[in-house]
Amino acid sequence: MINKVIARSIGSAILALVIVSMIGCGVNPPSSALNDNVQHAPSGNKPEEVKPTIASSPMESWVGEYEFSEYAPPDQNRFYRISIYKEDKSYYATIDIDGFQTMERLQAQVEGDGKGIKIIFEKYLPDNLWEPYSPGDVLLRLEKTDSALNTFWGKIHPMLKDHAESGKTYFEKAAGSS
Missing domain, CATH: 2.40.128 (Lipocalin)
Structure with a gap:
């Protein structure tokens, strides 16, 4: 029983890391991957908001x-x-x-x-x-x-x-x- 709980907790932690990484990279995770007990930090760096500044020489x-x-x-x-x-x-x-x-x-x-x-x-x-x-x-x-x-x-x-x-x-x- 404890092994199942630990395995489930590790699996949830890995899933949370993957989702946070995807959000940080500007990728929208599939809605089925979202878990209600995972909190997501808002991302201010959405691809459409990032404007590269290329200085022309x-x-x-x-x-x-x-x-x-x-x-x-x-x-x-x-x-x-x-x-x-x-x-x-x-x-x-x-x-x-x-x-x-x-x-x-x-x-x-x-x-x-x-x-x-x-x-x-x-x-x-x-x-x-x-x-x-x-x-x-x-x-x-x-x-x-x-x-x-x-x-x-x-x-x-x-x-x-x-x-x-x-x-x-x-x-x-x-x-x-x-």
Whole structure:
């Protein structure tokens, strides 16, 4: 008899814990699971009342794809593609540079704010051909003005001398990029 009473009390306690946990998580327990002798604390955190506060970083505006290409007659091309993305709470870039005797695959850290960023070399990615950079090298900087996206060359340089001047618009955000 005592074993049945203890077992029933333990079962009721477990059921009460499950119900309180469900209520605390915002789950409505089935009405058949409610027991008259179990008291429920009112929950002030119903899902429809909780509004997440997501602070948007000024860096968010940089996420996307940026492209620049060069052509030197008769048949030399160079294509630059920078893909900026967020991982956890940090921003990174993969950089692909393809062209005549050129195939660079790089990963970089991105630091800055809504107006300007530095792209800082981190490591080489598979299929990279040359290794002229060291971790921490500033590859280039990008700055937004009212009407343009200006490039400031660092360790990465353009193929053509006509594009070597920093502070001009070379890269553009790719069509369809966020």
